[in-house]
Amino acid sequence: DAGITQSPRHKVTETGTPVTLRCHQTENHRYMYWYRQDPGHGLRLIHYSYGVKDTDKGEVSDGYSVSRSKTEDFLLTLESATSSQTSVYFCAISQVGSSTDTQYFGPGTRLTVL
Amino acid sequence: AQKITQTQPGMFVQEKEAVTLDCTYDTSDQSYGLFWYKQPSSGEMIFLIYQGSYDEQNATEGRYSLNFQKARKSANLVISASQLGDSAMYFCAMRGPGAGGTSYGKLTFGQGTILTVHP
Numbered sequence: 001d002a003g004i005t006q007s008p009r010h011k012v013t014e015t016g017t018p019v020t021l022r023c024h025q026t027e028n029h030r031y032m033y034w035y036r037q038d039p040g041h042g043l044r045l046i047h048y049s050y051g052v053k054d055t056d057k058g059e060v061s062d063g064y065s066v067s068r069s070k071t072e073d074f075l076l077t078l079e080s081a082t083s084s085q086t087s088v089y090f091c092a093i094s095q096v097g098s099s100t101d102t103q104y105f106g107p108g109t110r111l112t113v114l
Numbered sequence: 115a116q117k118i119t120q121t122q123p124g125m126f127v128q129e130k131e132a133v134t135l136d137c138t139y140d141t142s143d144q145s146y147g148l149f150w151y152k153q154p155s156s157g158e159m160i161f162l163i164y165q166g167s168y169d170e171q172n173a174t175e176g177r178y179s180l181n182f183q184k185a186r187k188s189a190n191l192v193i194s195a196s197q198l199g200d201s202a203m204y205f206c207a208m209r210g211p212g213a214g215g216t217s218y219g220k221l222t223f224g225q226g227t228i229l230t231v232h233p
Contacts, residue, residue, distance in 0.1 A: 031219045042205060042223035043159075050218065058220065090159060094219035101147050101166065103209070103219060105159035 003027045004106035006091050012112045019078040021109050023091030025071075031094040032074040033058075033103075034066065036087040043090065049074055081113045116141045118206050120224035127196045128232050134181070135191040135227050137206030143167075145211035148189040149221065150180065153203040162204075165189060193229075201231045 003026035013019050023032060031050055035043040035058075045058030047066040055066050063085060067075045078085055091106040117140040127133035139148065150162040165173040165180045173180040181190040193200055207221040 033219065033221075035221075040225065042225045043207075043221070044223070045220050048220055088157065092159075092221075096218075101164055101209075102161055103149065103207075103221060104161060105151075107158055110157075 004091060004093060004104060006089075006106040006109050008109060009107065010110045012114065013081055014114050015082055016080050019081050019111065019113075021076045021089055021091075021111070023074045023076070023106055025074075025093050027093075027095075028071055029093040029095060030071075032068065033092040033094075034064075034074065034076045035090045035092065035105075036060065036085075037090060037108075038087050046076065046089075078111075081111075083113050085111065086113045087111060116143075116146075116208050116210060116222045118208055118222055118224035120206055120227050122227045123225075124228045124230065126230050126232060127193075129198060130195055132192060132194045133196055133229065135193070135204050135206075135229065137189045137191065137224060139187050139189060139206075139208050141187075141208065141210065143211050147209045148180065148182070149207040149209070150178070150189075150191045151205045151207065152200075153205065153226070155202070159205075163191070196231045198231050198233060201229060203228050 005024045007022045033048040034046040037043045044060045049055045049068045065077045089109045095102045119138045146167045148165045152160040163173050163175045163178045165182045177194045179192045203226045205226045206224045
């Protein structure tokens with residue numbers, strides 16, 4: 001599982017409140033990603049990071065921001081949560097080897113915005 | 115832009131039989147990678163298999179094999195000897211080029227296929 005943890009695993013919040021999701025990895029991977037999963041859409045990339053303090057937008061970045069102040073942690077923040085951000089959020093890392101290329105996912109965070 | 119299409123919303127297979135899950139992709143990149151993931155009802159995303167666009171041999175991992183037909187832009191997953199535990203959602207995904215670069219590893223997913231294995 002590449003040592004990826006996400007916290008919290010479940011969260012219920014109200015519209016308009018800020019929310020921060022944390023992704024933590026223990027294996028010093030350079031690349032980290034945040035995806036959201038919604039019925040009928042598969043997984044879609046929100047933001048990604050290619051190093052400490054180096055981040056960029058993905059396909060569905062509106063309403064989200066990220067930060068990566070150290071290699072092991074990648075934070076996803078919803079500045080003012082909306083009901084449309086109710087989803088399951090997955091963090092992932094890329095592991096690149098000489099003969100393989102694997103992207104591992106964390107266990108996911110189920111977020112409900114009321 | 116990259117696109118992944120999984121045309122089978124649901125598939126059924128008898129235990130111990132083989133099943134093929136379809137995946138077609140569209141990209142203008144010469145270098146890319148193709149992935150399959152399994153998502154059981156518990157929700158985690160489990161990596162199954164990877165195929166690089168320059169790999170000449172089809173990838174295999176135990177009972178999983180990837181039938182890569184580059185000219186047809188297809189990357190079908192074959193599961194041999196299906197087991198009840200194979201019942202899950204299966205996603206095909208693609209990443210673009212840029213190994214080592216700033217945009218490396220971003221995945222585009224298909225909408226998934228639900229596989230049900232009958233005893």
